[in-house]
Amino acid sequence: MGRRLYVVGHKFPDTDAISACIAYSHLLNQMGSENAVAARQGELRRETEYLLKRFNVPEPLYIRDVKVRVDDVMSSPSPTVNREDSLYDVGRLLQERSLPALPVVDDDGRLRGMIQMEDFATLFMDRLGLSGSEEIPLNLENVVRALGGRVLVEGKGRKQWEKVFVGAMSLESLERRVDADSLMVIGDRSDAQKRAIELGISAIVVSGGLGVEQDVLELARQKDVTLISSRHHTFKTVQMLNLSIPVRHIMKSEVLTAEEDELLEDVRPLLARQPMVPVIDPDRKVIGVIYRSGILRPARQRVALVDHNERSQSVEGLEEAEIVSIIDHHRIYDVRTDAPIYVRCEPLGSSNTIVYKLYRENMIQIPRPIAGIMLGGILTDTLIFKSPTSTQEDRRAAEVLAERAGVDLYELGASILAAASDVAGKPPKQLLLGDFKEFALGSLRFGVATVETVNASAVSAMRADLLAEMSRLREERQYASFLLMVLDIAHEQTEVLVDGHEREVAEALGRKLEDGHRLEFPGILSRKKQIIPLLPTIRDAILAGQRA
Numbered sequence: 300m301g302r303r304l305y306v307v308g309h310k311f312p313d314t315d316a317i318s319a320c321i322a323y324s325h326l327l328n329q330m331g332s333e334n335a336v337a338a339r340q341g342e343l344r345r346e347t348e349y350l351l352k353r354f355n356v357p358e359p360l361y362i363r364d365v366k367v368r369v370d371d372v373m374s375s376p377s378p379t380v381n382r383e384d385s386l387y388d389v390g391r392l393l394q395e396r397s398l399p400a401l402p403v404v405d406d407d408g409r410l411r412g413m414i415q416m417e418d419f420a421t422l423f424m425d426r427l428g429l430s431g432s433e434e435i436p437l438n439l440e441n442v443v444r445a446l447g448g449r450v451l452v453e454g455k456g457r458k459q460w461e462k463v464f465v466g467a468m469s470l471e472s473l474e475r476r477v478d479a480d481s482l483m484v485i486g487d488r489s490d491a492q493k494r495a496i497e498l499g500i501s502a503i504v505v506s507g508g509l510g511v512e513q514d515v516l517e518l519a520r521q522k523d524v525t526l527i528s529s530r531h532h533t534f535k536t537v538q539m540l541n542l543s544i545p546v547r548h549i550m551k552s553e554v555l556t557a558e559e560d561e562l563l564e565d566v567r568p569l570l571a572r573q574p575m576v577p578v579i580d581p582d583r584k585v586i587g588v589i590y591r592s593g594i595l596r597p598a599r600q601r602v603a604l605v606d607h608n609e610r611s612q613s614v615e616g617l618e619e620a621e622i623v624s625i626i627d628h629h630r631i632y633d634v635r636t637d638a639p640i641y642v643r644c645e646p647l648g649s650s651n652t653i654v655y656k657l658y659r660e661n662m663i664q665i666p667r668p669i670a671g672i673m674l675g676g677i678l679t680d681t682l683i684f685k686s687p688t689s690t691q692e693d694r695r696a697a698e699v700l701a702e703r704a705g706v707d708l709y710e711l712g713a714s715i716l717a718a719a720s721d722v723a724g725k726p727p728k729q730l731l732l733g734d735f736k737e738f739a740l741g742s743l744r745f746g747v748a749t750v751e752t753v754n755a756s757a758v759s760a761m762r763a764d765l766l767a768e769m770s771r772l773r774e775e776r777q778y779a780s781f782l783l784m785v786l787d788i789a790h791e792q793t794e795v796l797v798d799g800h801e802r803e804v805a806e807a808l809g810r811k812l813e814d815g816h817r818l819e820f821p822g823i824l825s826r827k828k829q830i831i832p833l834l835p836t837i838r839d840a841i842l843a844g845q846r847a
């Protein structure tokens with residue numbers, strides 16, 4: 300399976316976009332080469348919700364953008380070390396896995412620090428600077444593990460020591476060094492061993508795998524002194540004791556961290572200061588890590604665009620993403636790619652008709668629920684074959700899909716339109732942005748909204764409120780003009796409301812302006828076929844007017 304591929308429709312998605320993105324993702328996954336995820340960027344419309352519920356199809360994943368986030372590049376789960384683990388164990392893990400650094404956690408898995416090879420070098424140099432007896436924080440478990448040692452006698456007293464020395468001196472000198480905090484490394488000098496035990500030493504490590512005399516063992520038991528046998532010679536034993544320190548003593552506790560939904564571009568600078576950034580959840584539990592090496596290759600989200608191809612209508616962050624394919628039935632506008640891609644655009648009434656053809660060509664069976672929502676996409680986009688964009692191919696596809704889904708085509712169409720045209724009680728803004736597209740032509744931007752209704756008189760009654768809201772939105776979003784197409788499906792006519800440069804728009808559309816804002820057309824207009832192609836004319840008229 301390949302890397303994740305987001306299949307996404309346009310902003311403010313309509314039923315065609317949502318159905319096509321679900322159906323196309325399913326097709327790609329069936330074909331086996333992709334890990335396709337149906338995604339959406341905006342709320343579902345009422346009729347789309349109705350359709351998905353009716354066929355029991357889950358809605359596409361909501362995404363804010365297709366920028367690369369921390370969870371796209373992090374290694375998860377990440378190896379971690381416990382803060383009580385010995386430097387020996389930690390160092391081995393770093394070496395074996397060739398890791399630049401490791402997060403250090405407590406018993407609950409919460410981040411407490413970070414350890415890297417560099418910290419070992421610092422420790423080594425610091426130790427060279429010390430004189431007298433070594434202050435090394437040790438504990439029994441780590442000592443035994445680092446030494447690969449054996450506990451001969453386990454004293455009931457302390458299991459941790461701070462002072463370490465080698466019993467290389469005379470008995471007199473030895474007496475001055477021994478105290479209840481110290482651990483002595485020594486060979487098979489049983490006289491010195493006994494003296495140290497009598498003087499109340501805490502622990503003895505016998506090096507070189509040498510035997511310990513029976514009476515020393517007895518004495519150690521009596522005096523509760525821990526006796527450990529090390530198979531290493533003295534010098535190596537001392538070195539290994541250095542490495543048996545718990546990692547918390549040399550880790551860095553000030554660590555820069557990231558959260559999984561942060562943008563990679565915000566986290567990248569942290570990697571200039573640390574070889575690794577731990578990714579933590581709100582509880583500070585480590586859920587992954589990002590290494591410098593993980594971001595060397597510019598990671599890009601992969602995206603398939605369905606039912607659109609214009610940047611202004613597409614998902615945020617598209618400029619950073621890799622477009623893999625386009626399935627569409629709109630004009631080709633400003634899309635450009637770095638590599639060859641799969642493009643399938645046909646002048647049909649619905650993107651779902653194209654997806655339907657792709658299923659046939661690849662001989663993949665369409666599951667019943669998917670057939671149902673694809674049919675819904677065709678019926679809404681062609682306004683049940685009444686739209687001028689509708690073709691014979693759309694009708695044929697719809698008939699096959701209706702059969703496959705086991706529904707009556709016209710009953711489904713009527714139910715969806717009823718859900719869609721339920722304008723009563725909808726605030727003007729919701730009506731305007733429900734089916735809304737934005738177009739940028741050079742310096743000028745246009746907003747074009749569509750409302751399909753079987754209840755045109757309800758929309759007419761809201762005309763003043765709609766115009767007020769259009770004016771507000773136009774101001775806010777800096778549109779040259781805001782157009783609202785009201786498609787009266789019952790009477791097969793269209794009314795276009797205009798805010799901003801009304802005269803230029805009326806001229807371009809070749810209609811008489813009524814009440815300063817309204818244009819009337821017989822028949823059902825298509826935004827795609829009859830409005831969008833005229834936007835350049837409108838723009839030119841506006842610019843000419845500004846120059847005059």
Ligand SMILES: [Mn+2]
Pocket residue numbers: 315316606628648649650680
């Ligand atoms: Mn469409």
